[in-house]
Amino acid sequence: MSFVEDSIGILLSSFFYLLYINQVLLILFLATLIFFIILRNIHVRNSTFFPNVISTLIKKITYQNQKKSVESRMGHYGELSKRQRVLPVLIPLLITIVIAYIVLNHYVFLAIVTSGSMSPALEVKDLVLIQNLHVNPQQGDIVMFNTKKARMPVIHRVHSVSGDVIKTKGDAVAFPDDWTLKKETIQGEAILFKGEPIIVKNIGEYLLFDSDKVQITKYGSEMHRVSQILKNVKKLGFTIFIICILLYIFLAASSKH
Structure with missing residues (x-):
């Protein structure tokens, strides 16, 4: 038998033996065989195919990692940017709501x-x-x-x-x-x-009015009319507050654009 036939016989025998005895060793054996084939193509035949394949794989892996890193950073910067846009609007709004709640409930x-x-x-x-x-x-x-x-x-x-x-x-x-x-x-x-x-x-002195009765004081009827207006505003206080809050949100959102 020629050397090639002997080699093929040895490889087949080794393959079936390892397949029967230990599949892990078989995998290691095949991996080692492939590795030596690659080395032979590189050094003996001066082939550029496998180096090019490996280089391409490395470039793709590196590109994917860089892309994920950039996307992660952009996402982080986006979150920070959103916070920077939202906080200046949200904090005054929360303070206003708390103050309005305290005042409207006479706390x-x-x-x-x-x-x-x-x-x-x-x-x-x-x-x-x-x-x-x-x-x-x-x-x-x-x-x-x-x-x-x-x-x-x-x-x-x-x-x-x-x-x-x-x-x-x-x-x-x-x-x-x-x-x-x-x-x-x-x-x-x-x-x-x-x-x-x-x-x-x-x-x-300007607020001491019995708003349920018409009174003329030394400040004249104008002050009484003002007190009547204030009384009506107080009744509509919650509605006016909601309208002002919505207007504030609208103006804040418009200014950001």
Whole structure:
């Protein structure tokens, strides 16, 4: 037999033997055989086919990896760009919604001082900022409440707290009030800044109207008409708020384009 026939016989015998004994070894054997064939074509015949194939595969793999890397970076930059466009619109919108929710539900509001019983801390016609988000009256706090003995809400300082019973007193009065309060009857507490209530001086004079009755004050009927307009705006407050929010979103979206 010739060398070629001997070689083919040996390869076939090895193939069937490995196929019967161990398929993993067969795969390794075939891989090794293919590897040596490739080397023979490269070095013996000086063939460029296999190097070109390997080079092409490497280029394709490298290109795919680079493409995925670029797409990943572009996606990341796109997300950052979207965040940068959305956040300047979203943050003011959320702040506005929170403030509107607090104001419309009267969690924070301005109350008018109608008497001089809290002088000099609060004078008549002052506006004082009140909150009822967290009402926990303690001695010295300024609170707002209703009582049957007063025609309008009263703003006085807490004189003493004994269990559920609260006694109040005006700063300008020598003796405590002749009524007692329960915690649930208190409408709110004055918001303090550096230990002092936040007030707007001499504005309440323009707002002291009984809007259900026509009144002519020293400021004339024009002020009454203004108060009527404000009353109607207050009734439509939620609707106006929604319209303003939608308009803000529309303008913000338009400016981005």
